[in-house]
Amino acid sequence: MNGVSAMTVLSGNCLCGQVQVSVRGEALRVGICHCTDCRKESGSAFTFYGIWPAAQFEYSGETGEFRGRHFCTGCGSRLFSVDDEEAEIKLGILSEAPTPLVPRYELWIKRREPWLRPVEGAEQHEEDRR
Numbered sequence: 001m002n003g004v005s006a007m008t009v010l011s012g013n014c015l016c017g018q019v020q021v022s023v024r025g026e027a028l029r030v031g032i033c034h035c036t037d038c039r040k041e042s043g044s045a046f047t048f049y050g051i052w053p054a055a056q057f058e059y060s061g062e063t064g065e066f067r068g069r070h071f072c073t074g075c076g077s078r079l080f081s082v083d084d085e086e087a088e089i090k091l092g093i094l095s096e097a098p099t100p101l102v103p104r105y106e107l108w109i110k111r112r113e114p115w116l117r118p119v120e121g122a123e124q125h126e127e128d129r130r
Helices: 036-042
Strands: 009-013 020-024 029-033 047-053 057-060 063-066 069-072 078-082 086-090 105-107
Touching: 020 047, 020 086, 036 047, 057 078
Parallel strands: 029 105
Antiparallel strands: 009 020, 020 057, 029 047, 047 086, 063 069, 069 078, 078 086
């Protein structure tokens, strides 16, 4: 579904290497978000992320947190959000680049930069998924 098998482990880290992150198996969802929060949080035109069951996510190292979003206290890299059910990982932190994961949807396309083209084959949502 997402370019990885149920046995795959994807791992990555922050810029300074203090925080290590890994996820096992297939992502539940992979997307891109162009909303104002994601733009500001990422410092870019969008955020590329994957969501896994929380039980398939692990991390080590010291993180800070702002509104549920974890970042490295050493270098400030934005890393993940996690609750009891799901973990959302910023896919730019993965060690493998390019990643085998492909966005299946785009959110808040009404805020997408006009020079960015829609991801071919991905669902397009004006705002959040319904």
